[in-house]
Amino acid sequence: MIQPAWVRAMAAYNSEMNRRSYAAADTLSDAERRADGGAFFGGIHATLSHLVWGDHMWMSRFDGWEKPAVGIAGSTTLFGDWRELSAARVATDARIEEWAGRLTPADLAGDLVWFSGSTQREMRKPRWLTVTHLFNHQTHHRGQVHALLTRAGVATADTDLPWLIPRSVYS
Numbered sequence: 001m002i003q004p005a006w007v008r009a010m011a012a013y014n015s016e017m018n019r020r021s022y023a024a025a026d027t028l029s030d031a032e033r034r035a036d037g038g039a040f041f042g043g044i045h046a047t048l049s050h051l052v053w054g055d056h057m058w059m060s061r062f063d064g065w066e067k068p069a070v071g072i073a074g075s076t077t078l079f080g081d082w083r084e085l086s087a088a089r090v091a092t093d094a095r096i097e098e099w100a101g102r103l104t105p106a107d108l109a110g111d112l113v114w115f116s117g118s119t120q121r122e123m124r125k126p127r128w129l130t131v132t133h134l135f136n137h138q139t140h141h142r143g144q145v146h147a148l149l150t151r152a153g154v155a156t157a158d159t160d161l162p163w164l165i166p167r168s169v170y171s
Helices: 005-024 028-036 046-064 074-075 082-101 129-152
Strands: 110-114 122-128
Touching: 005 046, 005 082, 005 129, 028 046, 046 074, 046 082, 046 110, 046 129, 110 129, 122 129
Parallel strands: none
Antiparallel strands: 110 122
């Protein structure tokens, strides 16, 4: 099972990599960010919108955040404007880091039970596993964005976790 220190480290890493990804994407035109690059959710903007949506969906289950008003099909267009999406990402990351900072081992124990809109049934999974999924989901789709950014000729700088997160975050 994971520990709160791991969650804090992943929340910090998530925030830093999002800052780097958005800074790189900022150098592109809106058309370039919206171009379908063949990623699972199409292009950069759509994938990043889906990630904010996914974070809010999971955090509604973990910490009582308001659920997104749309389902997964609407996740890629939840934020139509780049500046709105960028601001939502910054605010979401700050809230995730705040939540991670107050987690206890008990918060990661037991099962999480929720109704899944995508499967149309109740789900029950170990809470620590679903928290792990929150960060794995980010890394997975952000990796797709990274590939699209690289293809577009921009870089996000280093992405290696051990060198990005200060020890004070997880000690």
